[in-house]
Amino acid sequence: MNPERYNNNSQTNPRKRPLVEEPNNDKQPITLNSMVVAIDHSNLFYTVCSICEKTLPEPSPNTHISNSSSSSSSSIPFCKNCNFNSASSGSKRLFRVLMSIATEKRVVVVIMFDRAARVLFGCSADEFFDFAKTHPFAAASAGNALEGEMLKITLSQPKNGNARHLRVVSVFPLRTGFQPVIETLRELYRARGGS
Template sequence: MALFRTAEAGLTPTITNCSVVAVDHSNIYYRVCAGCERPLADPNPDDPSPACIPCCSSNALSPASFASKRLFRVLMSIATDTKVFVVILFDRAARVLFGCSADEFFEYAKSHPFAARTAGKALEGEMLRVTLSHPKNGNARDLRVVSVVPLRSGFQPIITTLKELYEMKDGL
């Protein structure tokens, strides 16, 4: 499988079937400004709400200008019939697999500390149809998953699987 380069089209996205080999569960989301979605630095303990300079300077009186939210950024390895790739799923594609927003997953993970690791394990072996594209940023190196469709007929979003799993554990 390759992404094709043509003179007139640039990089053509490729659709392929694959299997999830592994998921990096150590850092699956990042913080952005709720107004403009610019990435924000991780907050330090003394200042838990990092501010977005462009939004805060133009909207100094609005409390919403200080709001932030989380978006998914999931790094995973996938295997096609010929090759193993490292790919990255951003928010829109990752929501299909997780079944919730990154903020919702973060809140759930606060009460279930191993939720991210368990989510990665639950995704391993999952068959997917993905559309891959090259990054638009010249510094980025990983292929982007711009759309994803689970191929298993009984697929459940990760948040549903986790809730069922932890409910069973709590019931024992």
């Protein structure tokens, strides 16, 4: 058996993390130019405790009435970390955006959390959520607005060992006339006669 051939096969193992061929074997963040291919607009947020910012369990889907016969108070997220009920202490949404990007070598699915996502969206996750309540197709329109955008992004290995996607540490739009998604959508809905 040829050892070089065996090593090449192990490098193309599909279970290895994406971007293996990039020169970054020591798990240091890598910066590269990419293009947004698509964004999963079906779930852009997650809820955290406003006190400790630990993830809260998701409440009943989109404030719909739960199918269970439990009381309405049981659907309010409870922070197990600081023992506060989010109804009294407050909760907030943060961005968690799953997106496909194209590098010069391949298409990769990455995850972008709040700090980086705010650069592209131009607002907090709560602000975007409130905007989307009055404009039901805002999330899909945000995905459409970002498709094809050229970005300089820094990617790192996920911090959680169970995570499947590379994490976007920072993002910088490369197009000169780039404007954040919320501004694009406000202009779009004003042009259509919406508020």
